[in-house]
Amino acid sequence: MAILEIKDVGKRFGGLQALGNVNLNVEENTVHAIIGPNGAGKSTLLNCLVGKLIPDTGSVMFDGQSVLGRKPFEINQMGISRVFQTPEIFGDLTVMENMLIPCFAKRDGAFRMHAIESIADEKDIVGKAEKMLEDMNLIDKRTMQSSSMSRGDKRRLEIAMCLAQDPRLLLLDEPTAGMARADTNNTIDLLKQIKDERDITIAIIEHDMHVVFSLADRITVLAQGTPLVEDTPDKIKGHPKVREAYLGESQDAA
Amino acid sequence: MDAILLQILNGLDKGSAYALIALGLTLIFGTLGVVNFAHGALFMIGAFCAVTFSKMLSFSHIVVDETKKDFLGNPLKVEVPYIHDLFGVTTGDAIIDWAVPLSILFTIPVMIGIGFIMERGLIKHFYHRPHADQILVTFGLAIVLQEVIKYFYGANPIPTPAPAAFAGSFDFGAMLGFEANNIIYPYWRLVYFAFAAVIIGAVFAFLQFTTFGMVVRAGMADRETVGLLGIDIDKRFTIMFGIAAAVAGLAGVMYAPINSPNYHMGMDFLVLSFVVVVVGGMGSLPGAVLAGFLLGILESFASMAVVLEFIPGINQIIIYLVAIIILLTRPRGLMGRKGVMED
Amino acid sequence: MFGLNKKDGGLLLIVAFLALAAPFILNPFPEGSAMAQFNAGYPDLMQRLVIFGIFAIGFNILFGLTGYLSFGHAAFLGVGSYAAIWMMKLLTMNVIPAIVVSIAIAGLFSLLVGWISLRRSGIYFSILTLAFAQMSYALAYSVLTPITGGETGLQPKYNDPRILDAALEPGQSPRANLFGLDMKASSELEIGNWIFTFNTGYYIAAIVMLLSFYLSIRIFRSPFGMMLRAVKSNQQRMNYTGLNTRPYTLAAFVISGMYAGLAGGLLVAMDTQVGAERMFWTASGEVVLMTILGGAGTLIGPVLGAGFIKYMENIVSKINKSVLEQWFAFMPDGIEDIMITLIYPFVGKGWHLTLGLLFMLVVIFLPGGLVEGGQRIGKAFSRKKASDDTTDATKTPAE
Numbered sequence: 001m002a003i004l005e006i007k008d009v010g011k012r013f014g015g016l017q018a019l020g021n022v023n024l025n026v027e028e029n030t031v032h033a034i035i036g037p038n039g040a041g042k043s044t045l046l047n048c049l050v051g052k053l054i055p056d057t058g059s060v061m062f063d064g065q066s067v068l069g070r071k072p073f074e075i076n077q078m079g080i081s082r083v084f085q086t087p088e089i090f091g092d093l094t095v096m097e098n099m100l101i102p103c104f105a106k107r108d109g110a111f112r113m114h115a116i117e118s119i120a121d122e123k124d125i126v127g128k129a130e131k132m133l134e135d136m137n138l139i140d141k142r143t144m145q146s147s148s149m150s151r152g153d154k155r156r157l158e159i160a161m162c163l164a165q166d167p168r169l170l171l172l173d174e175p176t177a178g179m180a181r182a183d184t185n186n187t188i189d190l191l192k193q194i195k196d197e198r199d200i201t202i203a204i205i206e207h208d209m210h211v212v213f214s215l216a217d218r219i220t221v222l223a224q225g226t227p228l229v230e231d232t233p234d235k236i237k238g239h240p241k242v243r244e245a246y247l248g249e250s251q252d253a254a
Numbered sequence: 255m256d257a258i259l260l261q262i263l264n265g266l267d268k269g270s271a272y273a274l275i276a277l278g279l280t281l282i283f284g285t286l287g288v289v290n291f292a293h294g295a296l297f298m299i300g301a302f303c304a305v306t307f308s309k310m311l312s313f314s315h316i317v318v319d320e321t322k323k324d325f326l327g328n329p330l331k332v333e334v335p336y337i338h339d340l341f342g343v344t345t346g347d348a349i350i351d352w353a354v355p356l357s358i359l360f361t362i363p364v365m366i367g368i369g370f371i372m373e374r375g376l377i378k379h380f381y382h383r384p385h386a387d388q389i390l391v392t393f394g395l396a397i398v399l400q401e402v403i404k405y406f407y408g409a410n411p412i413p414t415p416a417p418a419a420f421a422g423s424f425d426f427g428a429m430l431g432f433e434a435n436n437i438i439y440p441y442w443r444l445v446y447f448a449f450a451a452v453i454i455g456a457v458f459a460f461l462q463f464t465t466f467g468m469v470v471r472a473g474m475a476d477r478e479t480v481g482l483l484g485i486d487i488d489k490r491f492t493i494m495f496g497i498a499a500a501v502a503g504l505a506g507v508m509y510a511p512i513n514s515p516n517y518h519m520g521m522d523f524l525v526l527s528f529v530v531v532v533v534g535g536m537g538s539l540p541g542a543v544l545a546g547f548l549l550g551i552l553e554s555f556a557s558m559a560v561v562l563e564f565i566p567g568i569n570q571i572i573i574y575l576v577a578i579i580i581l582l583t584r585p586r587g588l589m590g591r592k593g594v595m596e597d
Numbered sequence: 598m599f600g601l602n603k604k605d606g607g608l609l610l611i612v613a614f615l616a617l618a619a620p621f622i623l624n625p626f627p628e629g630s631a632m633a634q635f636n637a638g639y640p641d642l643m644q645r646l647v648i649f650g651i652f653a654i655g656f657n658i659l660f661g662l663t664g665y666l667s668f669g670h671a672a673f674l675g676v677g678s679y680a681a682i683w684m685m686k687l688l689t690m691n692v693i694p695a696i697v698v699s700i701a702i703a704g705l706f707s708l709l710v711g712w713i714s715l716r717r718s719g720i721y722f723s724i725l726t727l728a729f730a731q732m733s734y735a736l737a738y739s740v741l742t743p744i745t746g747g748e749t750g751l752q753p754k755y756n757d758p759r760i761l762d763a764a765l766e767p768g769q770s771p772r773a774n775l776f777g778l779d780m781k782a783s784s785e786l787e788i789g790n791w792i793f794t795f796n797t798g799y800y801i802a803a804i805v806m807l808l809s810f811y812l813s814i815r816i817f818r819s820p821f822g823m824m825l826r827a828v829k830s831n832q833q834r835m836n837y838t839g840l841n842t843r844p845y846t847l848a849a850f851v852i853s854g855m856y857a858g859l860a861g862g863l864l865v866a867m868d869t870q871v872g873a874e875r876m877f878w879t880a881s882g883e884v885v886l887m888t889i890l891g892g893a894g895t896l897i898g899p900v901l902g903a904g905f906i907k908y909m910e911n912i913v914s915k916i917n918k919s920v921l922e923q924w925f926a927f928m929p930d931g932i933e934d935i936m937i938t939l940i941y942p943f944v945g946k947g948w949h950l951t952l953g954l955l956f957m958l959v960v961i962f963l964p965g966g967l968v969e970g971g972q973r974i975g976k977a978f979s980r981k982k983a984s985d986d987t988t989d990a991t992k993t994p995a996e
Contacts, residue, residue, distance in 0.1 A: 050837065076839035088837070092830040093823070101827055102838050104820050110841035113848055116815040118600055119823065165839065289720050379961070385720050386666045390889060391960040393882060397953030405942050405950065525731055525878060532724050567740025574728040574735075581717060581725060 269550020300506025655856020703858020
């Protein structure tokens, strides 16, 4: 069944119709990629899902509940985590602290005031955070200030932070943008592993066709604010409409 | 009706000062992206330019006047301002009398100079620092400037009269056909308002009709893009800062006869001017002017006896109260744009 | 120790030692010597050192951790002071109810101000807090005169009700006390030419300061403290991690407001009077300066900053022309005059000028404050010894 149902969503910025009547269903436990040329409305759509923007029309249902009108932190608590184009991590904090925060958020909810307890006494949380860092090969960097890490490591940390909350839907906004080939491949492997090991649905916006075709179960092509086609990767590759809208890049990928 | 008119008039001079300071703050903020807590100090320095200029005009030397005798019959020593020697007694006295308006000529170069030095020497290095740092360093500078003035001019207000021609009041009510003596308004305040209107008009015309102004407006709308166009933004920033300093200085010069300059007048006005900027909408020039006048007039209405009887002390807090309400209901202020200082 | 790690425990011990031994440390010059006027070991100044330390420690919990720059914290200090003095007028001259109520009232007031101000961030937040503080100041001076005493301020009077206290003897004046222990009582110790003063009020204030400092260490090291630093670092990520930043910042705001109220209450407990001027916005600016100068976001910074500024204020204000003449007497006359002319504007009444310059210099060259300066010096030395352990600095972001 569809975990995310987007119905008739439209968004207008002044004279620009950024999204017009987007209908899209993301099935549970699949990887769904949304591709499209620049300005197709991919980021606008994503922002509508996480509460950063409120669409003018339509509805967005997650697991049977509407997300519209909820604040980003509330939507996150429903089980949607987001990975940003440029990694959004707590740059001033250490890697371990970055990892601890979502672990606390998972356990305690939106706000809880442990004002005089010591972090070290929270054995369960610390253990969970350490386990996540180990899984992500970041454990050696636990005391490092996170802003001083490489971009690939930051991306891994950000994904780890999202996963620590056991989200049901993971949204990825061009997760490999600006990465070197090796880092990109590592990220693809990481995402494949996540997909295999967890009960998780992934929606991914991506420019890099290599990434899209190695991961996606289904692909939606967005152009000028509306979905053009939606199909499996094999069908999309040869689709004439897609070639038309997307000519340069799809040839690169092929 | 008369009472309302009187309050509007009373609000105009303070409103003009708020508007001028807020205009400068907004120019600096909009173009340079810097929050300048020292802007009130520039206003204060402007007022002290008037003081300094009047003092310079009355520099005098002592001569023995044979025509006058003291009570013992000896010739009297009198102080003669040098200006008398230069222009003769009548013209000299007229110049001294007109010291405040004349000091505008002296203030403009001084203020532009101070603005240049401030921007090149200090503000420039804070473009990429957090807003908190900008607030703090300019706050420190404001204290320094104010203390320097205090050191040289003392802590007491220095009366700086307007020219004799504007010293009186006129019966505004009678002029408009209301009952006589109901609306008495000092001439100088009207002059101040007119002066402020001219300055505001000049700044807007400058921004609207010159290429320089166009670039500045473009810069206020989208700083990065203008920077990318290869326009030497830095130089323009410096000039803009100089202009904003001059506007604040001019506001101060002409305010000297209304409120005898003292070293802390800048801080007093600054806090209110910031509130004005926020109410008008950060980064909006018309907003700053509009809010300046609105709040000035509102303050004067709140000082009416009728109102005070109803809500005591409201005149003291009305501006802050309005600011709080505005910020909560219209977070961007009256005419603010999206995306200015929202993080 | 007390649930602190070794390093924090050590820090607490150092501060405790400094505070308890202050009557000795601040009195290094023998009585009657030329330098004796620079002694700071007298009760009034020492009390202010620790009380403003408390104020700055609290401010740092808001500004240092969350990065929200409040320009109105003096209002909470003032409200705390008024609450305390009313307790002394109505209830008892015992300082306990006064201090407890001052914390509570300041907490409530900061809850109101914070609830409104924290809807905005950045400069808007600063201006909102400034507006609130100026409003409180203006009200205290005008309409609220029946409660605040207006320009004259308030102090306990002979014929106040004081329902818990026995009636005063005729001619006796009300004195602040802790269960009979007079705040102003001092004992003196003479060793050779030195006279050391131990004041009851100071030691009570110092113990309260140590408790406040201990509490702030616990807050810094707690999950809550980590969340506050996360707010400063990246609010966006906070939101997308399912965390609501508003209650966190509001809690920090109220805690720091309560610290300010505590400081205000203590000020009254030591010197039983209050005036509206302690709510003026320059007073808010002063606590910002203390925090920055010491090092915002560091544990010990605010304590150092508050101590440094209050000490300097006292010492520098005391230097007058004759002191300068004494200092430079060894120089040839011409040079002596030049030196005096150069230095004179910065001392005595010129203290605020020095303060402003200090403020600018710190923000320009040492945004991390004295603590960062110390770390830089320390690093420069350790680099000479061993160039390989520079990673240490990144391991401990909040000292």
